[in-house]
Amino acid sequence: MYKVTIIAGARPNFMKIAPIIHAIQKSKEAGMLIDYRLVHTGQHYDKNMSGSFFEQLEIPEPHVNLECSGGTQAEQTANIMINFEKELMANPADLLLVVGDVTSTMASALVAQKLHTKVAHVEGGIRSDDWTMPEEINRLVTDSITNYFFTTSETANENLRKSGVKEEHVFFVGNTMIDTLLKQRPNFKQPQVWGDLKLSEGNYIVMTLHRPANVDEESQLKEMIDEIAAHTEDVPLVFPVHPRTAKILERLDVSHSRLHMVEPLSYLEFNYLVERSKAVITDSGGITEEASIMRVPCLTLRDNTERPETITLGTNELVGTNPKNIKLYLERLFAGDWKKGQDIPLWDGHTATRIVEVMNSTLSRS
Structure with a gap:
């Protein structure tokens, strides 16, 4: 054996x-x-x-x-x-x-x-x-x-x-992460926030932020969220907040009428939201993989990535950690000028x- x-x-x-x-x-x-x-x-x-x-x-x-x-x-x-x-x-x-x-x-x-x-x-x-x-x-x-x-x-x-x-x-x-995604895709579960926020397919953006480079410096975090809010027209921003980020946000005066900070979601609920969103804004490597397979535009707020195939073949773009970069990418997204993505080998x-x-x-x- x-x-x-x-x-x-x-x-x-x-x-x-x-x-x-x-x-x-x-x-x-x-x-x-x-x-x-x-x-x-x-x-x-x-x-x-x-x-x-x-x-x-x-x-x-x-x-x-x-x-x-x-x-x-x-x-x-x-x-x-x-x-x-x-x-x-x-x-x-x-x-x-x-x-x-x-x-x-x-x-x-x-x-x-x-x-x-x-x-x-x-x-x-x-x-x-x-x-x-x-x-x-x-x-x-x-x-x-x-x-x-x-x-x-x-x-x-x-x-x-x-x-x-x-x-x-x-x-x-x-x-193997994609094995799980494809197997569980039929089981994605509508979260309560879908009804609470009256969300509709393709008409909201999902956000996740947790990396120290983005959330530990309070002024940086606030500026990033402000930039995102300023350049996303009238669509709701759904932000399941990582516990690490929640503690920092408590100390900041971050408030926008379209920004909805919600509790962390289960895997099946979170991916239900991602699959139906207009785009994802994240600093998570795993989410860039999942978004690429589901052909959802993905904006990554990092200066580097260990998953370059999500950029060369997928739907991901590396925005960087400078909040001033965000506007250009969001303008492309709302102009309908985002790459469609293609199959990633295996x-x-x-x-x-x-x-x-x-x-x-x-x-x-x-």
């Missing part, structure tokens, strides 16, 4: 690993000798991650929660390493599968290698080249000690080649199947 331990540390990780677990279960039912153990490090405490979250997205409950939330980056890394070492020693695996770029990804990979367990990184090779982002450090460290890479794009493949990774260790499979809903096929055919024999 080929044993795979899968690590998840934050809510988006579960969206990425859900289709892999489904593919492993299907493979097992077909007679393949493969099994998994799902470990939640508990890195991010998220009140929305209740039993209904796992049920709605058809995600199995984790076998164990290490409950390593809170503390500084260093404290959290240390807590995850200490607790995961005990977990992996008690439940040895042939392979550790890590996803994304959170602290749990890096910390568990370090533990596995020191216990002589091979590591595979889903979303390996993506780079923003911005070392001020904790996620970029996590990516660099994880990839430097990873044995096998499951990649989302040719850009990621090239990044790995440049760093000296052997071709036979790189598997271009696509994007972002087709079958990525997890390809990953499990590689595990069964190649990794289990190496």
